[in-house]
Amino acid sequence: MPLAKRTLNMRPRKAAPPRILSLSAIMQMVRKAKAAGKRVVTTNGCFDILHVGHARYLAFAREQGDLLIVGVNSDSSVRRNKGPARPIVSERERAELVASLRSVDAVYIFDETTPDRWLGKLRPHIHVKGADREMSEIVERRTVERFGGRVIRAPYIKGKSTSTILARIKS
Numbered sequence: 001m002p003l004a005k006r007t008l009n010m011r012p013r014k015a016a017p018p019r020i021l022s023l024s025a026i027m028q029m030v031r032k033a034k035a036a037g038k039r040v041v042t043t044n045g046c047f048d049i050l051h052v053g054h055a056r057y058l059a060f061a062r063e064q065g066d067l068l069i070v071g072v073n074s075d076s077s078v079r080r081n082k083g084p085a086r087p088i089v090s091e092r093e094r095a096e097l098v099a100s101l102r103s104v105d106a107v108y109i110f111d112e113t114t115p116d117r118w119l120g121k122l123r124p125h126i127h128v129k130g131a132d133r134e135m136s137e138i139v140e141r142r143t144v145e146r147f148g149g150r151v152i153r154a155p156y157i158k159g160k161s162t163s164t165i166l167a168r169i170k171s
Helices: 003-009 023-035 052-063 075-082 091-099 116-122 141-146 162-170
Strands: 040-045 067-073 106-110 126-130 150-154
Touching (some): 023 067, 023 116, 040 052, 040 116, 052 067, 052 126, 052 150, 067 091, 106 116
Parallel strands (some): 040 067, 040 126, 067 106, 126 150
16 A cells, blocks of 8 residues: 555544553552562653653663653643743653653653652652753652652763754754
């Protein structure tokens, strides 16, 4: 079948991809993983325009353990953190893109400004953040450490960010 004809017959996906889950479903997944002796890793972010920096960051995070849970900021959370012009891509689409990556086991869309609430419930062994932030700037660090977890900084890839991409588009 020619490519053009196949493309015309594609229907938009209506149901959430199976790896975009509720917090209760993720909590159950985490309980099972911990009971099996697996190491749970979390990270979070806006992931507004998915790029190679995100892919490498999430692959690094996955290498830190056995199960990677990614918190994606909701649209309103992104606006509070980044300003009224963001996000560029909707929360459902950002979550679907992140969930489609091989390194990611599950995605949770959270509405709070910080990930503290859901991290306190999951109590990960490891929480990964980018090395573009100092440890003192990682607001969820206290929550993760309070429950015995560690925060690890992923290598920062200079020039590979949504802000850089947006600046290049504007210029």
